[in-house]
Structure formats: C-alpha cells, structure tokens
Amino acid sequence: MSGRSHSHRPNRGLQAYAALFMVFLYGPILIIPLFSFVDALYVRFPIEALTFRWYGELWRREPVIDALGNSLYVAAIVSVVSTAIGVFAAKAIARNRVPGTGAIVTFMMLPLVVPGIIFAVAILIVLNRMGVALSLYTVMAGHLVVCLPFAIWSLLPRFEGFDPSMEEASGDLGENGWWTFWRVTFPIMAPGIAASLLMTFTVSFDEFIMAFFLSGTQQTLPIFVWGQLRFPSQFPSILALSTLILAASFATVFLSLWIGRIGLPKAATGEIPK
C-alpha cells in the first residue's frame, strides 16, 4: 500500500480538540480518586501528604456498610426482576408485530426521557394514598420503572435477530415450550440477558432521585453519600467511597463487555474440507 490518503492524514487541530474534550469531560472525575489519597480535609493544591486512612475509616463506619448492603440488595433484586420482565416483553414485542406495537414500545421507553422526579413524585403520591410505608421495597418499585427500559433496550435487538425457526426446530425435535426455552432460547439469549442484568444492576445501584423520594429509614449508598456532604469532616471518606464506586462501575462495564462476547462466533479455524 502507498501512503495514507488525504482523508486519513492525522489532523493536529482535531487531535488537540479531542484531547481537550476528554480532559474537560473526564478530568474532574480524576479529582475524586486523587484526593481520596490526600491527607487533608479539603480539596486544595499543593498536595502535602498521601494517606490510606480515609479508606480505613470507611470500613470502621457502620452506616457505610449498611448503605452499601442496602444498595446491593436493591440492585440485585431490581436487576433480576426487570431483566425477567424484559425478556418476556422483548420476546412479545419482537414476535407479535401487531398494530400499536410501536406505541407500546415508546410508552415503555418513557422513563428514559421523562424526568425521574416526576415519576418519583407520582409513585410517592400513589403509595401515600394506599398507605404503604416507605422502605427499600418502595425504592425497588421505583427502580423497576427506571430499569425496565434499559432491560428491554439491551434485550430487544437480540430477540429481533433471533431466528424463530430455531424454536420450531426444537419443537420438531420433540421438546415442548418449557424445554425449548431452557435448551435453545435462553442459551442463545444468555449474553443479552447478562448484559441486561449488569446494566440494570448498575442503573439501580447508582440511582438517586427515586431512592431520595421513596426510601424510608434505610438509605441506599447514593442517598448516604448525599447526606454526608453536609459534614466537612466526612468529606475525604466520601471521596474514598466514591472512588470505590467508580472502580466497581468500571469493573462492571468491562465484565459486561467480556460476557457479551461469550458465545459469539470465534474466527473460523482454518479451511474446512468439503
């Protein structure tokens, strides 16, 4: 091959713009892990001494562990329930194209664009009217509304690309609907289901507004973080906590990418004789 074509030449200006863009967007996030290791109560330069003590302090404080436990509990249940509902919804949407399907899908995707505070207030009013006490379960209900679009969003393309003759073939080979689901549909869908679980888990774990309105005495982690911001002496340990959340989120994303590749075609190995 000859040299690069005109349109593929590196453009110094564009590269500088891209670099600035990245620094502006993601630079502030780096402040958090950086200062979680600084031995000072306030974010200020120059940095004088480094320490791990904020992390150590974190684990000695029971409310942190409680809030973390609550968040994990809520996220675990919400991710499983919303993914289960999402599987049936996506299958129904992909298979039964009836008039109005588009409208139904749009309706289910509404929580993505409607401000969370509106849904949160609406659910709060309904729960109050019904006399339901606020608890982690009401938070779960709110999170289900938020997470369902994400579940359908990650599952629907897989169901639309799913060849219905796979299920017919299973039926033809003697399996009923139950076994066909577990032996054919589920394994083929598994990467999509895993992606949906991770996605909804992350969304629920990070969610603030629903939890703010719908939680009772038990706090989720974002609510706890928000509450602690009022106390300057707690600030460094909140930075440490945020750093851990950040690291966990990155890990989850990479895990989901890794799982998403499982079961996809590897490059065909060598030549296949006739």
Place this chain on the structure above:
Amino acid sequence: MTEPSDPLISIRDVSKRFGTFKAVDGVSLDIRRGEFFSLLGASGSGKTTLLRMLAGFEAVSDGRIVIDGQAMEEVPPHFRPINMVFQNYAIFPHLNVRDNIAYGLRKFRPTPAQREAMVDEMLDLIKLPGYGNRRAHELSGGQRQRVALARALILKPKVLLLDEPLGALDKQLREQMQLELRLLQQKLGITFVLVTHDQEEALTLSDRIAVMSKGAVIQVDTPTGLYERPKNRVIAGFIGNMNFFDATPSSTGSPQVDVQGLGLVAVNGRVRARSDGATTLIAIRPEKLALHSEAPVTGGVAGVVQALQYLGGRHMVHVTLAGRDTPVAVALQGGQADVTLTPAPGQPVWISWKDDAVLVLDAD
C-alpha cells in the same frame, strides 16, 4: 410390505386460511410409505404452508391430516412422528455438531455410551466423521444441511420433511446433494416429503410429485407421468422441449381439433367441444414427431427446414409450416429410418405423428 391402498399420510380436503386469504385450498393427497414425494410449485403456491401443517407449525383450517392412522388435529409438533429439515437448516449456534445431532435424544434417556454410539453412526451416515466438535459457523452450507439431516434422522421418524433443503447451495453442490439425498432415502426407506420450486430437482429426486399452484394441487404423478401426460402448459414446459399449438375444437363434433398449420388433428376423444368455440391448447413432444424427406402415404404435413441444432447425440430440426409463425421442433434420434442424410436448411420435409402423441392441455 404395506399395500399402496394404505397410505402413510392421508390429506383430505385440507385448507388453510390466513384472514381472507386461502393459502391452501381443499387439497387431498395420499403419500405412500417409503415414498420420495415432492410438493412442487412457485412461491405462494401453498406448498410450504402444506408442509408446515404436516409438521404441526400451522393449524389446519379445514379438512383432516392422518399420519400412520393417527389424526393430527390435536397433536402438537413435538409429539408428531415427523421431523423436518428447515430451509435455513436452523442449526443451534450454541451447540456443536455432536450436541446438535443428539438434541432430540433427551426424551429417550440414552446412556452416555448409547448417545455417543448413535451420534457416531449418524456422523458416518452423513459422511462427516470427525466433525463432532465443530460449531455451526465452522461448517459450509452443504455440511450444515447434512447436520440438519442427521439431527432429524437420529430420531427415526416415519416421515422426513424437507423445506427447500438445497436452495442455499451452489449448483454443483446441489446436484451432488440431490444424489446423496436420493441414495439416503432409498437406504433408510423413510418417507421423504420435499418442498421445492425447482422442477428439475423434483423430477430427478421424486417417486411422485404434486404440482401446486394458487393453493391447489393441479396434478399428482410420477416424473414420467408429468413428462408424458402433462395437464397444462406450465407442467408441459417443466422439462424438455415442447411444441404448443392453439387449436379450435372441430365443429363436426368428432374427436378432432383444427390446428393452425397442421389442419385437422385427431385427439383421442379427450377434448370436449366447447360451445363458445374458444381455442384450446395441444402439445406434441419433439421426439414424438417423425421427419420424412418424402411425403408419407398418409397424414404428413409439409414444411421447410429452417435451422438445425446439434444437441450432442441428437439433432433438433426446426421446421417451418405454412400458416404458422413459430417453427416446429422435431428431435432427430440417431438412426431414424426415414432420414438418411442430416437435413439441410431450406430442404422440403414432411412431419407426421401418431394419434397418441397429441396432448390436450387444460386452458391454464
């Protein structure tokens, strides 16, 4: 052996409606035990719908399907003694070849050793030993087709349905697979029901063929029967050459038609004189026409050789007749008595035929 009067599959007045559209319209067919049977038709002719009703993927709107003495109305696909090779083969992508082939064995609870032995037997049958650990995407089209066959045949079905199984293969591979499919069917003695739009495929593979159009069966016959006694113009054009003639039923009421270029032609009494005197269609195969260099004693029609076509082992002579635009094709078999020399263009000749060579076709 079972008698032909005891069909394995009996289809009686079966219809399938989708809304107001009739995909299959009152079809009755008997498919015999051990037969290689084809449903032949263009897309939209209802052949695939009929096959899917046999498999149980579509419910029958009207009529009855009986397989091996058992009525099929209430029987779901997974309880039918039938297996199918899908058009796209539907090989499970998350399983390797071995697990694909063994998929239907779960219900029979074989021991691992039995399972392996059965799968190995199938891999040998489809000539893919050593491919057990490959995935679907590591197989060529022809190999996928064989795996789909093995996956169905391991269950020893009474009937194997094949939905356009060779459509996705290139021509050379298709011809090779046709032969293998035929040999496999003869070896196993299982009834095969094939759906195809490819006339040649149906004619080379099948014991009998049902030709379908617009949801109805037009003709059921052996390949020879379809060649010798086609019912309409489309079937007559399936294989080989055919001379078509517009004819008017003779006004005398005798079994004759008036054919442009040929004059009055006797038609074995099969044509009903239509009151409106509309034209009907008759046909004669090129090899049923005899060519003479001198006027025969009776019944010859004079013409002039227009062109000569060498077809390897035989010649096709195109003869222009007075009063007819399209030349008539006459197949010249090697050593035909009346022609000592190969005719040259421009040479005057006479053509003749026997009465039973004349086919009267349905209007359409």
